[in-house]
Amino acid sequence: MTSPLIPATSPLLVWLTLSLIAIFGLLIDRTPVARVLPGVVVSILLAMVLANLDVLPAPAEVAGFETVMTLMLTLAVPLLLMKVHVGRVIVEAGRMALVFATAIVGSVLGGLVAFLTVPLGDNASGLASSMTAATIGGSPNFLAVAQVTEILTDPRIAAIGGAALLTAVLYMVLLAILPEIKPLRRLYPVHHVASDEDATTAETPELRAITWGPLLAAVASAAILGGVSIAATEAIGQPQWALLLVTALALVLAWLGHDRLIQVHGEFTLGLFAMYLVFCANGMRADLGLLAEASWGIVGLGVVVIAVHFVVVMVLGWLFRFDLAEIVTASNAAVLAPPTAAALAAAKGWTGLIAPATMVGMLGYAAGTFVGSALAGLLAGL
Numbered sequence: 001m002t003s004p005l006i007p008a009t010s011p012l013l014v015w016l017t018l019s020l021i022a023i024f025g026l027l028i029d030r031t032p033v034a035r036v037l038p039g040v041v042v043s044i045l046l047a048m049v050l051a052n053l054d055v056l057p058a059p060a061e062v063a064g065f066e067t068v069m070t071l072m073l074t075l076a077v078p079l080l081l082m083k084v085h086v087g088r089v090i091v092e093a094g095r096m097a098l099v100f101a102t103a104i105v106g107s108v109l110g111g112l113v114a115f116l117t118v119p120l121g122d123n124a125s126g127l128a129s130s131m132t133a134a135t136i137g138g139s140p141n142f143l144a145v146a147q148v149t150e151i152l153t154d155p156r157i158a159a160i161g162g163a164a165l166l167t168a169v170l171y172m173v174l175l176a177i178l179p180e181i182k183p184l185r186r187l188y189p190v191h192h193v194a195s196d197e198d199a200t201t202a203e204t205p206e207l208r209a210i211t212w213g214p215l216l217a218a219v220a221s222a223a224i225l226g227g228v229s230i231a232a233t234e235a236i237g238q239p240q241w242a243l244l245l246v247t248a249l250a251l252v253l254a255w256l257g258h259d260r261l262i263q264v265h266g267e268f269t270l271g272l273f274a275m276y277l278v279f280c281a282n283g284m285r286a287d288l289g290l291l292a293e294a295s296w297g298i299v300g301l302g303v304v305v306i307a308v309h310f311v312v313v314m315v316l317g318w319l320f321r322f323d324l325a326e327i328v329t330a331s332n333a334a335v336l337a338p339p340t341a342a343a344l345a346a347a348k349g350w351t352g353l354i355a356p357a358t359m360v361g362m363l364g365y366a367a368g369t370f371v372g373s374a375l376a377g378l379l380a381g382l
Contacts, residue, residue: 004054008061015068015277017056018252018284021046022276026269029347040347041176043276047283059284069281072242072274073339074226075219078250079271080234080346080354082218082264086255089355096356099317099326100363103334106312107135108375110305115379118300126151127160128375131305134164135335139369140240145372156298162287164302168284168336170305172279175328176344187318192325192350214264225249240365243338247358268351275343282340306335329353333361 006013025043028034050056066369111132114120120127127147134142142161146152178184229246233239254261310331317327329350333341338361345353 002054005292006056006058008057008063011062011064012069014056014062014065015082017050018047018277018280019273021050021280022273025276025279026273038176038180038347040276040279040344041173043174043279044173044283045174046287047280048169048286051284051286052288056284059281065281068237069278070230070242071226072277074229075222076271076274076278076346077243077246077342077358078222078225078253079218079267079274080342080351081247081250081254082222082257082261083249084254084351084355086251088352089251092352093356095322096326096330096353096360097363098320099240099313099322099330100321100360102313102316102322102327103309103330104136104364104367104371105316106331107132107305107307107334108371109312110135110308111372111375112379113200113308114301114304118304120298121297123149123151125149125376125382127154127156127301128305128379129372131160131164131301132375133368133372135305135309136371137334137364137366138337139165140365141368141372144369145274145300145376148369148373149376159298159382160301163299166286166288166300167299167305167306169203169282170283171310171334172332172340172344174310175332176347178328179324179348185324188327189321189323191323192352215266215270218261218264218267219270221253222250222267225253241362243342244362247355251355262379267305272346275346278339278343279347282336309335313317325350325353329357330360334364338364 006017008014021043024046028037028039028042047056051058111128115124115128118128126146129149130142130145130151133145139161142164143152146154146157151157152209158189226242229242229249230239233242233245292309313327313331316322317324325345325348329341329345332344338358341357341361342354345351345357
């Protein structure tokens with residue numbers, strides 16, 4: 001195995017490289033190129049290519065990688081939500097829950113189609129239902145259903161999980177490009193226009209008049225909220241809820257401190273930079289070598305479940321007249337995770353969807369295992 005050009009023993013150099021990629025992505029968003037290739041896609045692909053060319057190491061080998069990821073997320077969310085309209089978030093959360101329900105339906109149908117069409121051999125019902133759970137809540141739900149269906153000892157579990165991760169990262173690239181396709185946008189009503197709220201553009205003139213005192217106070221406040229959320233959720237043994245707690249605290253801060261926070265400039269761009277780092281980190285996780293080495297049974301499971309999920313959410317979204325932004329965000333929250341859904345919403349300028357994306361994603365965590373286990377019982381009887 002080739003040693004990466006940037007060794008895992010130099011985490012500072014790894015994060016410096018990811019920071020440069022994130023900055024490059026943000027700069028791309030300020031150019032006409034972003035209409036065809038958004039900066040978030042550029043950031044993901046660059047990190048993915050560098051990791052697969054052995055320039056960057058595997059994230060698992062970098063000391064404290066997941067810890068820094070958590071810190072970036074819990075710092076970014078309060079910064080992104082400081083000027084959000086809390087009343088609008090409540091309304092959007094209700095709509096997003098309906099869209100997320102279609103995402104769950106898509107994942108369940110995807111699991112059923114994969115069970116019937118992909119050559120999974122032994123443990124087919126357990127593998128299909130575990131993947132369904134993963135595309136509703138995430139990898140914890142995959143493992144939970146795998147344990148319920150007693151397939152954790154299946155030697156293909158690790159390979160299937162890795163192939164599914166790669167498929168999910170590529171799916172995130174598709175979701176980022178989707179809103180840029182004009183003919184597709186015409187099929188759906190528009191409730192969220194990026195140009196109205198896109199802080200990467202709107203804040204450009206503001207950055208010239210940054211008052212560092214309020215900005216530093218905002219960053220300190222965000223760091224305090226993030227620290228409290230991490231400490232509180234770890235204290236009760238539920239660290240996965242840190243993002244939900246910091247979102248709730250950030251909304252309270254935005255509500256109570258609206259008059260003061262409106263005077264802060266530059267905080268959204270800093271939060272967006274932190275979210276782009278999260279995108280880069282997710283790009284690093286994608287191992288393209290899996291596609292060449294794995295059988296169709298291993299790769300096909302994730303591909304079929306996610307493909308059917310995508311078709312279902314797009315069709316149902318069109319039938320129920322959901323906004324394309326809502327569909328993309330809800331699907332991201334289901335197939336990937338709340339952090340990437342919030343990050344994509346921020347990158348697209350859909351600030352009203354950042355908090356709802358986190359909320360419905362947490363709903364996916366709660367529902368994924370139950371839905372997956374119920375599907376396993378159904379498939380076992382077929």
